[in-house]
Amino acid sequence: MRIGILAIQGDMDLHHRKLRMIGISPLLVKTEEELKRVDGLVLPGGESTTISKILERYGLRESLKKRIEEGMPVLATCAGIIILAKKFDKDEPEVKSLGLLDVKLQRNAYGRQRESFEGPVRLKINDVEKTITGIFIRAPKIIEVGKSVEELGWYESDPVLVRQGNILAMTFHPELVDEDNSIHEFFVKMVEEKGGRNV
Amino acid sequence: MSILTGTYRLKVGLAEMLKGGVIMDVTNAEQAKIAEEAGAVAVMALERVPADIRKEGGVARMADPEKVIEIMEAVTIPVMAKVRIGHFVEAQILEELGVDFIDESEVLTPADEEHHIDKHPFKVPFVCGARDLGEALRRIAEGAAMIRTKGEAGTGNVVEAVRHMRKIMSQIKRITTLREEELMKEAKALGAPLELVKYVHDHGKLPVPNFAAGGIATPADAALMMQLGAESVFVGSGIFKSSDPRKMARAIVEAVAYYDNPRVLARISKGLGEAMRGLDVSKMKEEELLQTRGW
Numbered sequence: 136m137r138i139g140i141l142a143i144q145g146d147m148d149l150h151h152r153k154l155r156m157i158g159i160s161p162l163l164v165k166t167e168e169e170l171k172r173v174d175g176l177v178l179p180g181g182e183s184t185t186i187s188k189i190l191e192r193y194g195l196r197e198s199l200k201k202r203i204e205e206g207m208p209v210l211a212t213c214a215g216i217i218i219l220a221k222k223f224d225k226d227e228p229e230v231k232s233l234g235l236l237d238v239k240l241q242r243n244a245y246g247r248q249r250e251s252f253e254g255p256v257r258l259k260i261n262d263v264e265k266t267i268t269g270i271f272i273r274a275p276k277i278i279e280v281g282k283s284v285e286e287l288g289w290y291e292s293d294p295v296l297v298r299q300g301n302i303l304a305m306t307f308h309p310e311l312v313d314e315d316n317s318i319h320e321f322f323v324k325m326v327e328e329k330g331g332r333n334v
Numbered sequence: 335m336s337i338l339t340g341t342y343r344l345k346v347g348l349a350e351m352l353k354g355g356v357i358m359d360v361t362n363a364e365q366a367k368i369a370e371e372a373g374a375v376a377v378m379a380l381e382r383v384p385a386d387i388r389k390e391g392g393v394a395r396m397a398d399p400e401k402v403i404e405i406m407e408a409v410t411i412p413v414m415a416k417v418r419i420g421h422f423v424e425a426q427i428l429e430e431l432g433v434d435f436i437d438e439s440e441v442l443t444p445a446d447e448e449h450h451i452d453k454h455p456f457k458v459p460f461v462c463g464a465r466d467l468g469e470a471l472r473r474i475a476e477g478a479a480m481i482r483t484k485g486e487a488g489t490g491n492v493v494e495a496v497r498h499m500r501k502i503m504s505q506i507k508r509i510t511t512l513r514e515e516e517l518m519k520e521a522k523a524l525g526a527p528l529e530l531v532k533y534v535h536d537h538g539k540l541p542v543p544n545f546a547a548g549g550i551a552t553p554a555d556a557a558l559m560m561q562l563g564a565e566s567v568f569v570g571s572g573i574f575k576s577s578d579p580r581k582m583a584r585a586i587v588e589a590v591a592y593y594d595n596p597r598v599l600a601r602i603s604k605g606l607g608e609a610m611r612g613l614d615v616s617k618m619k620e621e622e623l624l625q626t627r628g629w
Contacts, residue, residue, distance in 0.1 A: 143591050144354040144375060146347075165592065180351050182375040182411055189373060189591050214351070229370055229410060242410060248434035249457050251344045255335035266335065272347050273412065273434070311347050 136326055139164040139173030141199075143189045145181020145214055149310040153319050167198050175208040175326035178215030180272070180308050183242075184229040187218055191231055200233045203301065208329055210322040211304040217242060217275055219304055224278060236302050237281025244276030256295055256307060258288045260321050267315045269295060269307035277306060301329065340457030345479035348412070348435065348459055349543040352376055352480075352566055356556065356587050357545075359383050359570040362401070363408035369573070372583030376412040376435065378568070379405040384441045384488030384624075385571035385610065394442040396424040402431055414461070419628045420446025429458045435480070436460045438473075440627035441487045441570075450628065453477030463547065465498045465625055467505035467534070471526035472629075474542055481540055483564070484625040485548015488571050490612030492555040494625060495548045496562065502544065503563045510538045548625070551576070551609045553589030553602055560593035577607035 138154060140147045142163035154161045154177075161177070164170050176199075178186075190196040203209055203219075211219050220232050222239040230242075245252065256269035269290055277294050280286060288296025288305065296305040296318070303325065309318040338344075355375025360366040361383060369377045381397040382390065396417050406413045412434035417424035419438055424445075428436050438451055440463050450473065453460040459479035464470035470481045483502070485495030505524075509531065512520060517535055521528040533541045546564035550556055551572035559567055567590050569583075576582040585602040592598035620626070 142354070146350040146353060148353065149350055165595075181353070182351070182355060184370060184411055185355055185373045185375050185587065189588065192588065193592075227410075247406075247432045248344075248348055248412065248459065249429065249432055250339065251348065252337050252339045253341055253344065254337040268335065270343065270347055272344060272351060308347060311343060311350070 136175075137162055137173050138175045138177065138323070138326060139169065140177040140179060141186070144185045145179040146308070146310060147177075147179045149308075150177045150179050150212075153310045153316065157316050157320055157323065159323060166193075167195060170195065170198055170202060173207075174329065175210070175322065176202075177322075178209055178211040178218055179310070180213035180215065183214040183217035183232075186214055187231045190218075196231070196233070200235065203233070203235055206301050206329060208301045208322065208325040209303070210319070211302065212308050212310060213272065213274060213306060216240065216277075216304040216306055219302060221281070222279070236297075236299055236304055237284050238277050238297060239279035240275045241278050242275045243273050244278075245271060245274055248273055254290055256288050256290050258296065258317065260287055260317065265317070267309070267317070268312050270311045271307050274306045301325065342477075342479070345459035346542050349461070349480040352412070353543055354591060355566050356583075356590050357414065357566065357568045358573055358583060359568075360405060361574070363404050365574055365579070366405045366408045368580055369583055370409045370411055372580065373587035374411060374583065375566070376414055377405060377409060378414045378416065378437065378570075379433070380416060383571040383574060385490070385575050386488075387441060388488040388622075388624075394418075396421070396428065396442070399427065399431055402428070402433060406432065416442055417451070418442040419444040420449050420451060422451045425451055425456060425460075429456055433458060438462050438478075440484055440624045444627050450476055461545070463625070463628065464502065466501045467509075468524035468526050469629065470502060470540060470544075471524060471530040471534070474530060474540065475527045478542065480543050480545060482545040482547040482568055485546070485550070486615050487548045487624050489549045489615055490551040490572060490575070490610040491549045491615050492551065492558065493549065493615055495546050495550060495559060498548075498625075499546055499559060499562045499564060506534055506538060506540070509534050549615075551612060552606070553585045553599060556586045556589045557593040557599055560590055566590065572610055575610035581606050582609070
């Protein structure tokens with residue numbers, strides 16, 4: 136099984152470290168050829184405007200969209216969920232999202248960096264409930280969830296972790312928290328179940 | 335579990351999010367839009383770019399809040415702004431305005447020649463310049479969440495940024511080869527806290543992201559700094575002092591993303607028009623240097 140991290144821009148080092156902590160050695164993905172070699176992909180946090188522009192300019196947008204539509208599991212954090220989202224609360228001319236995840240997002244919904252926060256996130260994955268620390272950095276908010284989207288985590292009453300088939304997406308950063316690996320572990324299982332070859 | 339803001343983890347977290355990107359100096363809303371369209375990860379709001387500060391002289395201070403607000407309203411990406419070394423009231427003002435990152439910068443005229451700002455009490459993260467590892471660790475000890483090389487701002491000449499990055503990287507490498515009991519002596523020589531020297535020894539890197547700044551003027555310069563170990567690049571005068579800022583901005587963004595791919599670098603370096611003119615740092619007088627400000 137080969138898991139990749141989209142390494143165009145953002146906190147790919149933190150995802151790399153997190154995956155290594157659970158015994159996975161990930162591949163950094165910047166080109167179409169590299170994308171072909173992975174069974175699952177992490178879309179890291181970062182600047183969604185920057186990442187979406189490079190995807191577009193380097194012909195990666197369509198191939199990435201196709202792989203996800205064909206069922207490749209993806210784990211998306213913060214900027215990653217923005218890249219995948221279908222709708223936004225207002226025009227976002229600087230972000231060309233893939234439009235695959237049926238949610239409506241509000242970018243920078245909690246405010247600027249001064250308002251970035253750590254707060255309790257309640258998880259419910261495979262009927263196991265627990266509370267972890269969610270790190271929200273200039274985070275977006277999910278303000279509408281489509282029918283095919285399952286909610287797996289909440290901050291207060293807001294959904295912050297969702298799943299739609301092969302897409303696992305969240306508005307916070309589990310890669311910044313050392314104490315808990317459950318989200319990355321769950322993602323690795325999704326890739327294994329999808330028949331990711333063991334390399 | 336309570337809700338926390340302004341933690342060190344949140345500060346370094348934002349710095350991590352800016353990795354692999356370009357932070358561009360802008361002086362108005364129009365330039366900020368150009369930077370965002372090109373793919374900048376953040377903009378630095380300024381009244382004058384370093385090349386003009388150098389030319390015009392006088393005391394360079396924090397930008398007018400009106401200017402900073404104009405830029406914050408123009409873009410959705412993070413906005414940084416500079417304060418004078420040691421001027422914690424300018425920093426309080428920028429935090430109040432909602433700036434996302436504060437650069438305690440040698441490009442402005444220092445307000446305090448002995449003390450840098452105590453950056454811990456602020457909710458907003460700080461970036462500081464450094465010429466060597468000791469300086470970097472002193473700033474981190476004061477609470478900086480990101481380090482950048484000082485380089486020599488406003489010259490369009492990358493030589494000083496290269497010198498500073500090479501110095502920091504080789505000092506880090508050397509520390510990883512030391513034995514545990516040698517670290518105290520090293521800390522004393524560097525003028526840096528032992529616990530941070532230990533961190534560098536154990537991890538082979540700084541505890542915060544390490545970016546490049548000062549004199550970067552072309553996509554090749556940006557990629558050079560990345561290959562030398564920088565994790566992102568600040569471009570000051572290099573974009574809006576070039577003949578075609580839109581093109582230059584876009585090319586530098588792509589150069590940082592594909593810094594290790596000469597085929598891409600060759601393609602994007604073509605037909606960019608003229609880069610900023612540039613100065614020979616070796617011919618400058620000591621008092622003209624900005625990098626010697628701060629310690």
